Every structure is written in structure tokens, then in C-alpha cells.
Amino acid sequence: MGAGPTATAVMGGLAVLALVCAAVERKMLASENVLVELLSLGAVGVLMTSLTFLRCRRARELQRARRVSDAAQRVLLRPLPRRSGPVSLASVYRSAEADTYVGGDLYAMARTHGSTRLMIGDVRGKGLASISDTAVVLGAFRAAAHRQLPLTELVAAVEQAVRWGLEEFAEIGEEARERFVTAVFLDIPDDRPEVGLVSCGHPPPLLLRRGGAGVTALAVPEPAPPLGLGTIARDTYTAASFPFAPGDRLLLYTDGVTEARDDTGVFYPLARRAAAWAGDRPERLLHRIMEDLRAHTGGRLDDDLAMVVVRREGGSPTGRREGRM
Known part of the structure; x- marks a missing residue:
């Protein structure tokens, strides 16, 4: 089962933090390559968090629909x-x-x-x-x-x-x-x-x-x-x-x-x-x-x-x- 949006956002943030720490240690934080990598990694993290949020919301809606359908069957x-x-x-x-x-x-x-x-x-x-x-x-x-x-x-x-x-x-x-x-x-x-x-x-x-x-x-x-x-x-x-x-x-x-x-x-x-x-x-x-x-x-x-x-x-x-x- 996939992670939820909170866990996905945390993992994305940790990935960005790890890249920043590595760049600081190598004194390359201001370099063009690192800045591009940080922006790309941040964009991917935001995208994955948004998709995970939509997936979880769809799963909750489907679960509610199934409960309603099951209740309707029991009534009918x-x-x-x-x-x-x-x-x-x-x-x-x-x-x-x-x-x-x-x-x-x-x-x-x-x-x-x-x-x-x-x-x-x-x-x-x-x-x-x-x-x-x-x-x-x-x-x-x-x-x-x-x-x-x-x-x-x-x-x-x-x-x-x-x-x-x-x-x-x-x-x-x-x-x-x-x-x-x-x-x-x-x-x-x-x-x-x-x-x-x-x-x-x-x-x-x-x-x-x-x-x-x-x-x-x-x-x-x-x-x-x-x-x-x-x-x-x-x-x-x-x-x-x-x-x-x-x-x-x-x-x-x-x-x-x-x-x-x-x-x-x-x-x-x-x-x-x-x-x-x-x-x-x-x-x-x-x-x-x-x-x-x-x-x-x-x-x-x-x-x-x-x-x-x-x-x-x-x-x-x-x-x-x-x-x-």
C-alpha cells in the first residue's frame, strides 16, 4: 500500500535537506548544478505529494461509495x-x-x-x-x-x-x-x-x-x-x-x-x-x-x-x- 501525502511530503523534504547538506559540505550550494537539482527535486516532491493526496482522496470517496452501496443492498x-x-x-x-x-x-x-x-x-x-x-x-x-x-x-x-x-x-x-x-x-x-x-x-x-x-x-x-x-x-x-x-x-x-x-x-x-x-x-x-x-x-x-x-x-x-x- 502506498504512502500517504504527509509521508510523501516528509520524504521529499528529507531528500531536499540531504542534497543541501551534501552541497554545503562540498561548498557547492551556490553552484548552478546544485540549484537545478534542488529545484527539480522540490518540484518532483510537490508533484508526488499532490498526486498522493488525490489518490488518497479518491480511495476515501470510493470507500464511502462502497459503504453506501452496501447499505443500499441491505435495505433493498x-x-x-x-x-x-x-x-x-x-x-x-x-x-x-x-x-x-x-x-x-x-x-x-x-x-x-x-x-x-x-x-x-x-x-x-x-x-x-x-x-x-x-x-x-x-x-x-x-x-x-x-x-x-x-x-x-x-x-x-x-x-x-x-x-x-x-x-x-x-x-x-x-x-x-x-x-x-x-x-x-x-x-x-x-x-x-x-x-x-x-x-x-x-x-x-x-x-x-x-x-x-x-x-x-x-x-x-x-x-x-x-x-x-x-x-x-x-x-x-x-x-x-x-x-x-x-x-x-x-x-x-x-x-x-x-x-x-x-x-x-x-x-x-x-x-x-x-x-x-x-x-x-x-x-x-x-x-x-x-x-x-x-x-x-x-x-x-x-x-x-x-x-x-x-x-x-x-x-x-x-x-x-x-x-x-
Whole structure:
């Protein structure tokens, strides 16, 4: 780590002092060569001190920005609990923009009386420009979840709130009118081995069967349009149900994962790779996928991405605190 501006100025001053002492000892202080060397050394010292000051100020600004970004992520993308009722959870998030922890992908969880609700979504756009839309969607979901609504009514309430929230940008221009959010909503009851699902134009979750019995994309028969599309949005929604037995895992993801490409333009084969690690615990599964994704792309991840893994463990353990939204 480089020295600070004070240390740099002290070292520069000591260098000038050493040159003066050497010149006095040799009785050459008034010579032209020594005067040129003193002026040059002093100028270099001032320049280095100024550059060091600017570097340290930039580092402090970047550190403050990172703290603000981290605080914003904790407010918007609240960490998921490791356990909620009979399911275990793990999540990962990566923003497309360097030194930024929040972007256009999102996820959230809520507990109702007897079930766990989850959502994952993708705002049109990426990085910092999409944070306002991310806040609108997450705020709408959390507000509706507190009302303990059935899943289909919850989605309708979120759509109405998102549509209203995104209309605030209508005066900006055509780009604002094209704002929308793809999302998938899940309801996992504590007492039944199934999962209810409503899709709003989002990639289907992957169901990893226990014991490596295969991977199934949970594509609903009638997916709804993305959230916030105004007149083509629905007022009523239909939920599809799928078996979700103890030991099964659900992998929720955004297109930042499946649309990542290697040097030849080949998309990342998420379903095939996830199937190979279906028996891993949720945290380990996500770690393996992220490492493999970086290897596939050569470390170039150009879009926001988010993933959530849900594993059904069985009955809700007694005496254990359940996760909150």
C-alpha cells in the first residue's frame, strides 16, 4: 500500500535537506548544478505529494461509495434466512457494474401463516440505472406480503403497485414507458409437498429431484406478461402447482446466468451443470455454479445476475426461529 501525502511530503523534504547538506559540505550550494537539482527535486516532491493526496482522496470517496452501496443492498436486497419453515435457503447476487452491489435483479422472501413466499425478478436494464425500479418492485412485494393474501391476489397487488410506481417515470420519455419487470412468485406450504407458482414473463425455475433423478423446468401453462406493462397486464392470475417433496431443490435464477456466453458465443448450460451437483447443499450448489460460470465466460460477467436455491427439508423444526421477510 502506498504512502500517504504527509509521508510523501516528509520524504521529499528529507531528500531536499540531504542534497543541501551534501552541497554545503562540498561548498557547492551556490553552484548552478546544485540549484537545478534542488529545484527539480522540490518540484518532483510537490508533484508526488499532490498526486498522493488525490489518490488518497479518491480511495476515501470510493470507500464511502462502497459503504453506501452496501447499505443500499441491505435495505433493498435483505439477506435471506438460512431456514424458513420446512425449507432451507441460499442466495447469490452480482451486479454488472464494478464496485456496485445493487442492480436490476432482485429477490425477496416472506413468511405467511403456514407457507413461505418467494419472488425473483429482473428489471429491464442493468446496473445503477435500474435501482429505482428494483426498489418499487421489492416495496410492492413486501407491502402485499404483510396482507397475507393468496398467491394470485398477491401478484395482482404487486402488479398494481408496480404499474403505479413506474408511471412516475412516464414524463421522461419513451424509454420510461417501456419499463417492465419479469418475475416469478412461489408459495411453498408447510404441510403439503408442493409448490405454487405464478410466472410473469420470467425464466422458469429448475426443479432438481432428490437423488439426482433429473431436472425439470417448471414452465406454467399460462404465463402472465411482465409486471408494469399497463393495459396488457392482467387483473387476475392463475397459479400452477408442482410436486416439491423433501430432498428436492428449486433453483431460481435470472437471465444474467443463462445468457452468459463463452468466447464462441455459447450460452451457459445451467440445467445440465446444475443437474451434476443436484445433491449438494444450497450454499455449495450456488458456489459451484458461480465458479463454473466464471470459468465458462472467462470471468466476463456483463449482466446483473441473481440465484436462489430452496431445498425442502421436511416438517418445520420445533423450537427453531423461522425466517422473516
